[in-house]
Amino acid sequence: MTALPDRRLVPPVSSAPGGESAGRGPQALVRQALLATRRNELLTPVQAILDVAERILDDPKAREEPRFFDDVKRLNGAAGELRGLIEGVLTPDRLDAARAAGDWQAVKSRIRHDMLNRLNPVINYSEMWLEEAGDFQLGAFVPDLELLCGMGKRCFALIDTIMDSWDIESTVTADVVAPELKRLEDMVSRVTREQVDRPVEPGRLLIVDDNEINRDILRRLLESQGHVVFEAADGRQALDFLAREPCDLVLLDVVMPEMDGFEVLVRLKSDSKFREISVIMISALNEINYVVSCIKLGAEDYLNRPFNAVFLKARIGACLEKRRWREREIEYLKAIEVERLRADELLHVILPREVVAELKRSNAFIPRRYEGVAVLFADIVDFTPYCDLHPPEDVVQQLQLLVELWEETALKYGIQKIKTIGDAFMAACGLLSPVDNPVLNCVRCGLEMVAATQARPTGWNLRVGIHYGPVIGGVLGRRQYLFDLFGDTVNTAARMESHGVKGRIVLSSNAWAQVEKIARGTQLDPAPVKGKGIMLRFQFDEFQD
Template identity: 45%
Template structure:
């Protein structure tokens, strides 16, 4: 048998009964609080923690049945063990108390040894329940942390499918817009900065880009060194994916224009954009990521690598989708590795609304 000690609330309208119970419980090592009626008992229960309630049934204003009913209707108090103590020895009263959620029922005059045993049993059950609840709360917190970490790696829809047991995911999208951004002069910058300062600088810049991707409803795919990749139109199709990418590209330019190294050196990026079909998904068994494949990805990457420092270069395909709402400068025909001659445009800004 355990040697549990607890904080017990004794509720009885008869002073001699209250004092008798209180003395016996204190001798057993319990902390005791007394309530003279049901209303006072509820006020005490909602203002401080208790481990057990010894509740009389026959009380004026609010009897024990009503107090018990209110306790079990309260989400914060419903699991608090209640032992009913009453001179009523009819079976109907016992049944009603049990149906309302009482832990036990003792008749007056009660046997002190039986009372002690019942109290210990109730306190032990409460202790075990409290341990279980603490474990469940800890488990839930860990699950939430794991879920948050997973959603930092994968889109929600993809994570849900993986949790359903799908080991390989590959979806075709007929029309998306892909953006690559790269820091101009990163190799030179890396040679000039302390490694910690360099990482902090990249983290600050890419964190701003992450916020912009969320703002415009886009899906960040990955960072590769100093390169940043984002796409519009997947995993959930998006009708205005090209416009959303254009808005993000312009916002990215504005964001980096305010960034300077500790030495005061200016910071700029080169951006490339292309629109077309891709395959997106998750492959492999370890350290998997959500990625894109297809010619559209390669062309968007070429638009960045063959672009102009501080500018946003895009293909004719994307230009045709945006020409009515944005301002462009035709760069002309350039030679693109593995693609040959391509006509490209530089995105300058958004047209003024009428």
């Protein structure tokens, strides 16, 4: 029986017996899928044999026994020939050609014979050295030899299976592979529907190639698919074009004069303006190192010339779809960032800057005690009668304008607004940032607040009370955050305001002590203060010269 020395003995043809197309018909696709599955099952143990043999040959201990080393080399060579035979002969085109050329059973027998000829050395040498390993002190290689023998026998069993898989019309084979055929038919049908139901979305494509014929052929193909196609003869032209025009995908040749495809790819992926553009490398170079390098540098894919037009269309479609999703993702991220900034801005309106910073860092604000804080309370006089006599819109508008003036004044003197309670205003100085004299700042702020209130056309006036001492600060609430102050200092400042004088600033004795050397004031008559008893109060009159 004559062996098949190489894959060229069986030339590819376009049709199988009986007139059935061996190209893209459903039955042919099912046969190809089944053959690919079986062939992969056979190649897996063959590759394992090659890997184990290479491992043994790389071990210095194997060289210590020349006969063993030479036999493993022969075994490895036979396994390599078997892999080449499987990859070269067990393809749909070549098997269809063999079926068309003559007696299929004879062809099957010949192919089986050639594969077993390559497989026998693997099994024979591994079995022989398993028996002799102990005599030659090769015990360390026993697990590998057992694996070689087992994989060889596994291949032996699979060879008949893979040959029968191509004869799916026979009754015997059909019964064996019927469940798998049904699964493959469903898969092929699904893939076919996908190709019909999912047209490629047109895009703006740039072909970069120094060969004009290559560019022309590729441009015609892509334009026939509905894409808008541009051309560049070298890398510099490509970069200049991309700087001027938007582009969805670049088809980039690897080998070009002046600036090759690698350099263009690096420049594209290192520039934020071009980084999101998809890049498919196209080249006649079929080295895995080139493929790996391009993928590492950021290319979406690497296609070899001559490329399959259907495959190219699918890859371009996938790249364009990925880019569309990426564009949507970027838009969503921008929208999220806008909302985040709005939320951040709103948070800064509600809470002090330092509190917001701590919340961002730790997702919590730790309550703490602050020493030496001046607390200011202000309350509008005659506000309630005004509410009774004016419409709500006017009341709120006038109060809003006044509170905005108070807030600007507080900001001017480094005073932190805490909250408004109706027509009352609470603020503190020396709380979150150090101030030389918090009470002095509050007095200056209070004077401008009184003047601003009296200047309004509403006829309102203002009472201001200030106390100085320690406070506790913390954030309350979950749905509506509020940074608030607690303690006796807060209560006393509120009492200074409620027991104060219209149009004037009243200070507690603690607060007055902070400004008495630079201010003139009037000591008010001692008065009982709720919760405090009799307290000294000082009315601020003016600053000393």
